[in-house]
Amino acid sequence: MVLQEETNKELLEKEAHRLYGLLGSVSRSKGVKWTLQDCQQAAPYTLAINRLKKEKNAVILAHSYTVPELVYGVADFSGDSYALSRKAETVSADIIIFAGVWFMAETAKILNPSKQVIIPAGHAGCTLADAITEEDVRKLKAAHPGVPVLCYVNSTAGVKAESDVCVTSGNVFNIAANMPQKELIFVPDLLMAQNIEADLKRRGIAKKIISSGGSCCVHDKYTPQDIEALRRQYPGIKVMAHPECRPDVCAAADYVGSTKGMTDYVAASKDKLFGALTEFGLVNRLEAEYKDKTFIWPYGTCAYMKRNTLINTFQALSAPKPEQIVSLSPDVIARARKSLQNMFEMTK
Numbered sequence: 001m002v003l004q005e006e007t008n009k010e011l012l013e014k015e016a017h018r019l020y021g022l023l024g025s026v027s028r029s030k031g032v033k034w035t036l037q038d039c040q041q042a043a044p045y046t047l048a049i050n051r052l053k054k055e056k057n058a059v060i061l062a063h064s065y066t067v068p069e070l071v072y073g074v075a076d077f078s079g080d081s082y083a084l085s086r087k088a089e090t091v092s093a094d095i096i097i098f099a100g101v102w103f104m105a106e107t108a109k110i111l112n113p114s115k116q117v118i119i120p121a122g123h124a125g126c127t128l129a130d131a132i133t134e135e136d137v138r139k140l141k142a143a144h145p146g147v148p149v150l151c152y153v154n155s156t157a158g159v160k161a162e163s164d165v166c167v168t169s170g171n172v173f174n175i176a177a178n179m180p181q182k183e184l185i186f187v188p189d190l191l192m193a194q195n196i197e198a199d200l201k202r203r204g205i206a207k208k209i210i211s212s213g214g215s216c217c218v219h220d221k222y223t224p225q226d227i228e229a230l231r232r233q234y235p236g237i238k239v240m241a242h243p244e245c246r247p248d249v250c251a252a253a254d255y256v257g258s259t260k261g262m263t264d265y266v267a268a269s270k271d272k273l274f275g276a277l278t279e280f281g282l283v284n285r286l287e288a289e290y291k292d293k294t295f296i297w298p299y300g301t302c303a304y305m306k307r308n309t310l311i312n313t314f315q316a317l318s319a320p321k322p323e324q325i326v327s328l329s330p331d332v333i334a335r336a337r338k339s340l341q342n343m344f345e346m347t348k
């Protein structure tokens with residue numbers, strides 16, 4: 001569907017200024033901030049999307065790693081995987097436009113199956129979710145009978161259906177510590193598994209973690225040398241890292257936590273200068289919301305998340321293509337839902 005250009009110049013200018021008020025402090029790329037001209041280019045799309053949303057009774061949920069013009073221009077709610085999954089559960093609109101990656105849109109469908117869930121990016125993968133299949137999990141369970149399976153939320157619906165408890169980066173350490181068993185299977189993040197082991201050790205809990213899977217192609221790139229370089233160049237900087245980073249990176253950081261955890265850390269801190277070893281989208285959110293603080297981001301963008309744009313969001317809302325619509329079997333939904341509900345229970 002072609003965008004019907006808004007002809008009301010006054011409305012367009014007002015929208016561009018609204019966007020500029022939100023995005024003016026945000027980096028578009030490293031060292032380059034959003035300009036009023038950038039916002040003037042985005043305005044016809046944000047106006048059209050926000051209008052279509054009402055006509056179609058749709059809501060837009062956007063992960064913080066997607067682009068800021070989606071997060072601040074059109075999203076009804078944005079946040080990390082945990083917050084988005086809780087929000088998806090309670091959506092009453094007919095359509096959920098999920099700007100994120102495929103496993104996140106699947107999670108929204110599992111939690112609110114009567115809604116049409118559409119992902120503008122289509123089948124946007126994730127190196128973690130793509131690292132393991134449900135068949136792999138069945139094999140692990142057969143090799144370790146009776147050992148409960150914890151799956152990181154960055155996993156397919158099929159993997160969630162084979163697991164006992166789903167976890168996110170915000171609750172994984174507490175859930176792993178609180179599980180009564182002495183052995184746990186954890187998939188599909190090998191680095192996070194090592195971080196769980198280190199955390200359990202710090203808490204004095206003896207527990208064996210059997211892990212399998214891969215790593216996040218964004219967070220696995222950071223090294224302790226990146227942190228050293230930040231500390232050398234910016235004395236006093238507080239360095240934050242996501243638990244998908246290597247254990248030696250987590251050990252060298254001042255704070256390790258989820259997307260929400262890092263945001264809360266910044267909000268509570270009196271410090272003004274932060275190093276962010278995480279995806280650029282979160283850096284953009286921090287720049288937008290904590291204008292009195294400075295964020296140094298070495299590198300790291302998720303190409304999968306960035307496949308969601310204003311253009312394909314407009315198209316998906318107007319006339320979704322079959323590959324943008326999430327469809328899951330009722331059996332997978334029912335079984336995967338259990339692992340998510342177990343997580344919600346254990347996060348209370």
Ligand code: 13P
Nearest residue numbers: 080081082168169258259
């Ligand atoms: P959060 O759970 O912190 O939203 O992280 C999701 C993700 O994909 C991290 O790379």
Ligand code: SF4
Nearest residue numbers: 126127216217218302
């Ligand atoms: Fe997956 Fe990493 Fe992208 Fe998150 S940042 S969606 S873990 S590839």
